[in-house]
Amino acid sequence: xxxxxxxxxxxxxxxxxxxxxxxxxxxxxxxxxxxxxxxxxxxxxxxxxxxxxxxxxxxxxxxxxxxxxxxxxxxxxxxxxxxxxxxxxxxxxxxxxxxxxxxxxxxxxxxxxxxxxxxxxxxxxxxxxxxxxxxxxxxxxxxxxxxxxxxxxxxxxxxxxxxxxxxxxxxxxxxxxxxxxxxxxxxxxxxxxxxxxxxxxxxxxxxxx
Numbered sequence: 262x263x264x265x266x267x268x269x270x271x272x273x274x275x276x277x278x279x280x281x282x283x284x285x286x287x288x289x290x291x292x293x294x295x296x297x298x299x300x301x302x303x304x305x306x307x308x309x310x311x312x313x314x315x316x317x318x319x320x321x322x323x324x325x326x327x328x329x330x331x332x333x334x335x336x337x338x339x340x341x342x343x344x345x346x347x348x349x350x351x352x353x354x355x356x357x358x359x360x361x362x363x364x365x366x367x368x369x370x371x372x373x374x375x376x377x378x379x380x381x382x383x384x385x386x387x388x389x390x391x392x393x394x395x396x397x398x399x400x401x402x403x404x405x406x407x408x409x410x411x412x413x414x415x416x417x418x419x420x421x422x423x424x425x426x427x428x429x430x431x432x433x434x435x436x437x438x439x440x441x442x443x444x445x446x447x448x449x450x451x452x453x454x455x456x457x458x459x460x461x462x463x464x465x466x467x468x469x470x
Contacts, residue, residue: 297398307399315362315390315403320352322409331430340423348442366405375414380407
């Protein structure tokens with residue numbers, strides 16, 4: 262097993278930083294590994310704290326106010342710089358300092374879509390923070406589940422955000438998965454949405470509450 266000899270912070274940015282890890286194997290071989298993190302300092306890295314505190318939150322919600330009677334999931338189509346293109350995702354965002362990720366989920370849904378959120382009390386095994394792309398970052402995100410209502414609005418979006426609000430029924434979800442760019446965490450949940458019985462999307466959670 263490799264050991265971390267030293268950590269060097271390479272950047273000092275507000276939302277994302279790069280760290281260089283000097284590694285040493287059991288056989289004495291030295292190597293270098295690079296990690297991106299939401300941590301602002303070395304002491305805040307999960308390597309240092311050994312705590313899996315949620316950096317962000319993902320919101321899986323069903324829209325309650327559809328006029329056509331079809332069950333719809335709330336998505337966003339957002340421009341992302343790393344691919345210079347738009348991609349489908351669930352509403353999501355960073356957790357503020359001192360904020361619980363469940364509270365952050367309600368706030369982020371309102372900011373990104375203008376919708377109100379009614380959360381389901383999901384067991385920890387479904388909602389706790391899980392790691393995103395652990396080969397390159399220590400970022401982890403919690404997940405909140407529930408129902409969205411109200412009129413979609415972009416009023417709360419930041420000026421730097423390019424976000425379209427999408428209320429997708431099952432036919433549209435099929436099209437999105439077949440034809441569009443989709444974030445992998447969103448894709449897996451959309452596959453679940455497609456196979457869930459109408460009106461019972463969150464039955465898997467409610468059975469364990």
